[in-house]
Amino acid sequence: MGAEHIRRWESGALAHAVTDPFGQGPLPWLRASEPYLDDDGQVVPWYADPDLGARGRGGGGTRSADDVHRQIKGFTSTGAVTPGEAVDFHITVDPPQEFSVGVYRIGHYSGAGAAKVTTSPRLSGIVQPAPLAADRTVSCHHWWLSWRLQVPSYWSVGAYVAVLTTADGHRSHIPFTVRDERPADLLLLLPDVTWQAYNLYPEDGRTGASLYHAWDEEGRLLGEEDAATTVSFDRPYAGAGLPLHVGHAYDFVRWAERYGYDLAYADARDLHAGRVDPTRYRGLVFPGHDEYWSPPMRRTVEAARDHGTSLVFLSANTMYWQVELSPSASGVPDRLLTCRKRRGPGRPALWRELDRPEQQLLGIQYAGRVPEPSPLVVRNAGHWLWEATGAGEEDELPGLVAGEADRYFPRTALPEHQRRILLAHSPYQDSEGALRHQETSLYRAPSGALVFASGTFAWSPALDRPGHVDERVQRATANLLDRICKRD
Structure with a gap:
């Protein structure tokens, strides 16, 4: 399979053999029919469809960015943030052009599934350097800061999705969490550690790797024996920019908020770091x-x-699996995730094989x-x-x-x-x-x-x-x- 033919649902999700039995597709988070608006107030399609280019307005339309061409891809260099703190976005755009970031909060919202809370100004996109790879660990920590979102103090805690859209209609996504420490009935923990373990970015047939897969010289997907043992949070999620199975968390959020449960939010890394x-x-x-x-x-x-x-x-x-979290090369805590699985000598990585089933x-x-x-x-x-x-x-x-x-x-x-x-x-x-x-x-x-x-x-x-x-x-x-x- 040549790199130009790599597509997310042919590689990452299917190859993991953790197939989605619910037909959630690559964009499981938004329910309303076509609620994105462009700068002219016109509705544009939100879904990933490779044929949209031929059918969109004026020959345009929206298309999901991919990891081969990297039309627009990004990640946050911050974990969950509290109201009043900032989220730092690192974004690559190829070819260089203007782009914008729409920010949505996941919730019931009368069945829409999300509500738009803000839009960035028009931003100047640049082609960021190629991802760095060492021993199968892929990192984009060297990308320049593209946009800093100062989270207003009045924003609700919750699960958020940043929608990145280029001037020529390519789109990608970045999930992030807004948390605080107020007491609540229930604390919802978003499994960002597991999300990253499955992240095969970049799914380009060359350099991408997860804790499950990597590529050989012919662009064929390799199994766990050849996968990464350490993966970095400093990179986008593969494909449309959302983690595998992210929809399971969003399903619960929508239901629980619909029925008025008192929810607080945090990420698994908050649990790890003692912030819970x-x-x-x-x-x-x-x-x-x-x-x-x-x-x-x-x-x-x-x-x-x-x-x-x-x-x-x-x-x-x-x-x-038992894992370790460690700092990035620049010392930022909990940006590297390591799980040695069954390769080589040393302690096993399954909790049940460590006498702690x-x-x-x-x-x-x-x-x-x-x-x-x-x-x-x-x-x-x-x-x-x-x-x-x-x-x-x-x-x-x-x-x-x-x-x-x-x-x-x-x-x-x-x-x-x-x-x-x-x-x-x-x-x-x-x-x-x-x-x-x-x-x-x-x-x-x-x-x-x-x-x-x-x-x-x-x-x-x-x-x-x-x-x-x-x-x-x-x-x-x-x-x-x-x-x-x-x-x-």
């Missing part, structure tokens, strides 16, 4: 695929549980991939989680076991608990045709904290993704969060 005080929250919510955890992340979350803060894990394959926190742990979506089969339907859902014992919720699945491992120790229950037991076939099963778990820790693990990728999309909403999952999730938040 769990005592400020009744519960910590992990809404998406959250596979890569550092020891400080795990210590903080276990301490939170032991002090009475509940934990809600709405995906599967959580806390599978995930089940000791989650109550279940990763069992494998689910090649085709299967029903989630309800168990213990009389439990309060299933109350008023209409779900009966052994009812099947179609398509709710998908992507990857967790289950209870009987030979692995459980966490200390007062009450523990399995709320689903769902058979499915693995890629070899063998019969496996998924389970959903809930336990109460001695501190009184509840710990819920859905055990499937499909739970968050069932909350608010068109075509995948399941009212029983919505109600069950509300039952759980209402109990954590002590709602009447």
Whole structure:
């Protein structure tokens, strides 16, 4: 496959074998039909479509930037920021031309999925230097600052997306988080560490690498044995500029904000760096695929549980790999992510091979991939989680076991608990045709904290993704969060 033919959904997502069973496509974050406006107030299409150039207004139109031509790509050199702080954007534009940045906040917003909060002035774009690569680690830390966004003190905390658009209609995206330290019922933790582990930027058939893949001299995608062991946050996300599975987090955000839950926001790196005080929250919510955890992340979350803060894990394959975060060459903390996996001598990188299996926190742990979506089969339907859902014992919720699945491992120790229950037991076939099963778990820790693990990728999309909403999952999730938040 030549470099000129590399396209995101032929390389990164499909090659990871972590395919998206929900048809979220490359831009999962915006719902309204075509809500982008150009400088003349005209609506322009938002979606990535390589054929748009021939159909757009005046022969133009909008097209998604790619990693081969780098029409417009960018990243932030700052992690999550608080209102009053600045977000630094580093952006390359080829050919050089003016561009603008529209900033959107993810939320329900009457079903639109996001609301525009500001637009940059017209900015002068330059071709930034080529990414640097050393031992498969790709970094753009040497790119010049393109725009500094001073976040107003009145902005709401939340998940944001910066939309980069060139004068000739190419578009890319940069996600970022606005956080603060106010107490709230629930703290939503966006899995930026896992997002970066999967980031194959640049998907150019030459230099890009993730913790899963790299390229050979012919532009063929290589597997984990030849992938990076360290990846940098100082680079764009591949393809359209949004992380793989980012939509799972956004599905939860839209649903939770629609129903008025009191949410605070942070990134996984905030958890790692000690910027999260769990005592400020009744519960910590992990809404998406959250596979890569550092020891400080795990210590903080276990301490939170032991002090009475509940934990809600709405995906599967959580806390599978142990990772390290380290400073960039210039000393900026937590800009490099390292996971040695199974290559070479030294300590293993799987938590379960370090005698600290995930089940000791989650109550279940990763069992494998689910090649085709299967029903989630309800168990213990009389439990309060299933109350008023209409779900009966052994009812099947179609398509709710998908992507990857967790289950209870009987030979692995459980966490200390007062009450523990399995709320689903769902058979499915693995890629070899063998019969496996998924389970959903809930336990109460001695501190009184509840710990819920859905055990499937499909739970968050069932909350608010068109075509995948399941009212029983919505109600069950509300039952759980209402109990954590002590709602009447």
